[in-house]
Amino acid sequence: MKNVFSKYIDSLQASVISSLEQVDGLGKFKKDSWSRVEGGGGLTMVLENGNVFEKGGVNVSKVHGKLPESMSTMLNTKDSDFYACGISIVLHPKNPMVPTFHANLRYFELYNNGTLKDRWFGGGLDLTPYYIFENDVIHFHANCKSSCDKYDLSFYNNYKKKCDEYFWNSHRNEARGVGGLFFDYCRENNEMSVDKWFSFIKDMGQCILNSYIPIVEKRKNETFNELNVNWQQIRRGRYVEFNLLHDKGTLFGLKTKGRIESILISMPPKVKWAYDFNPAKGSNEEKLIKILESPKNWV
C-alpha cells in the first residue's frame, strides 16, 4: 500500500497542478524538492502571483525513520519506526469572491522491529470563503457527500462534523470557514478493507478537483473593490491565527523540525490585522460572520 499510495499522490499532484494552471491561465507552479536528514523528503510545488491564485502550494512529502518522541507519546507507543506520506494543498485566490481551499490526503505506517504494527489513512478538504454564495457552498458539500455516500451513509455526517470541530478558531468563537470533510485513523475493519479505504481516498482526490475547480471557474471573473480586498485580508488573518494557534498538523510539523517553508506555505500572501474590525449590520461581510459563528448543514 505504501508504494501504491506513494505513486497515487504523485499522480494526483500532477493532475491537480495541471488543472490549477489551466484555471489560472498565467501562473506556473515552481518545483522545489527537498530531503530530510532522518529519512525521506518531498516535492513542494508553489505558484505565486498568478492570474487567479495569489499563492498556492501543492506539496507531496514522503518521510520515514524513527518515530519522533512527541508522536510516540501521542500514539502511545515506544521505539517505533514510521513511514508517512501525503499530499497537501492550500490555495489563496486573488479575487475575494473566490474562496480559499485546503485539502490533504495522507497514509501512515507504524513498525516495531521491522514488523508492520498499524496503518491508517487520513485527510480531508475544506473551504474558506470571504463572501457567501450559498449555491457554491452547497455544490462543495454535495460533492463531499456523494463521494462519501458511495462507501457508508454515515461518513458524510461524521466527517463533516469532525471538520467543523477541527477548524474551529476557539479564541474567536467562530469556524475558520464553511467546513467540508475531516477524517483520520481510517483503519481496515469488517466493512472497509485497506483497498476499499484506498478507493475512498482516490474518490476524495477526485472530489478535490470536482468540488473546488468549478467554484473557481464560476467566480474568478466576479468584480470586486478595495473594500472586498480589505475584508479578504482581514479574514486571512483569522486563517493565520488558526494555523499557528490551533492546527495540529502545522504545530506538529514545527515541533518535529519539519521543513519550515513547506509547512508555512499555507500562510496567505497578504494579510491585515485591524483593531476590532466589525462589519456593518446587514452587510455581506456580516452574513459570513453569522454563518461562521454556528456551522450549518448545507446538504
Place this chain on the structure above:
Amino acid sequence: MKNVFSKYIDSLQASVISSLEQVDGLGKFKKDSWSRVEGGGGLTMVLENGNVFEKGGVNVSKVHGKLPESMSTMLNTKDSDFYACGISIVLHPKNPMVPTFHANLRYFELYNNGTLKDRWFGGGLDLTPYYIFENDVIHFHANCKSSCDKYDLSFYNNYKKKCDEYFWNSHRNEARGVGGLFFDYCRENNEMSVDKWFSFIKDMGQCILNSYIPIVEKRKNETFNELNVNWQQIRRGRYVEFNLLHDKGTLFGLKTKGRIESILISMPPKVKWAYDFNPAKGSNEEKLIKILESPKNWV
C-alpha cells in the same frame, strides 16, 4: 503597592501616548475601555494609520479574581486569588527604517484566603528593526544598560540574555529582533526591597521613552522604496509567527479567555508571506538576518 503601581501605569500610559502623538504629528489614539466578567478590566488605546505609526497599542489592564487553573498549575498553588496589572506597548511604524517596538511592565499579587502570599514585578522592552542602523541599536541597549546599572551591575547582562532567549523564533532559528531587556518574578530580597523594585520599574518606564523615541525621530523621515516595504511586511510575518507560536503572554491570554482584541493588538497591520524568500547576498536585508541568527552584545 497595588494602588501605587496601578496609578503609576495610568500616568505612564498618558505620557507615552502624549509623546507618541507628538512624534506622529497626525495619528491620535482612540480609547476603548473594557471590563472582565470575573473582575477588573482595562483601557486599550489604539492608533491606526498615523503619519509615523501604521498601528500602535498602549494598553493598561487591571484584573483580579480567582486564579485561572492554567496559572495555578504554572505557579504551583491551589485555591488562590490574584491581582495583576500592567501596561503593554506595541508600535508598528510605517517607515521600514524605523524599528517596531514592544514593552511591558507588570505587577502581580497572589493571595490565599485573603492573605497576601507572594508578589512580584515583571516586564521588559525590545526592538525589532527591519534594517540595521548600528548606532540606533547601541543607543537602545546603552539606555537599557544605564537604567539597569543604577540598581545592580549584573541586571543588564542577565535581563539582556533572558530577552534574547525569550524572543527566539525557534522554528526559524533566529531572534525576533535585536533584543533589549526581559525580567520576571522580581521579588523583594536583601538587596532589593519592593520599593526599590518599583523604583527600578519607574526607571524602565522612563527608559521606554528615552530608548525608543529618539530612534523614531531620527529615522522617521528616511527615504524608502517598495522593496523596503516588501521586506518589512515579510519580516512582520516573523513577528506574527513569534507572537502566535511562542509568546507566553499571548498564548496565556488566549487560553484564559482574555480580551482578544487587546491581546492581538500586537499583530502588525499589513503582513506578507512569500515562499522561501531569501535576501540577496551582501544586501542590507541579509545583514539583518545574520545579526538575528546569533544575537550579539551591543554595549
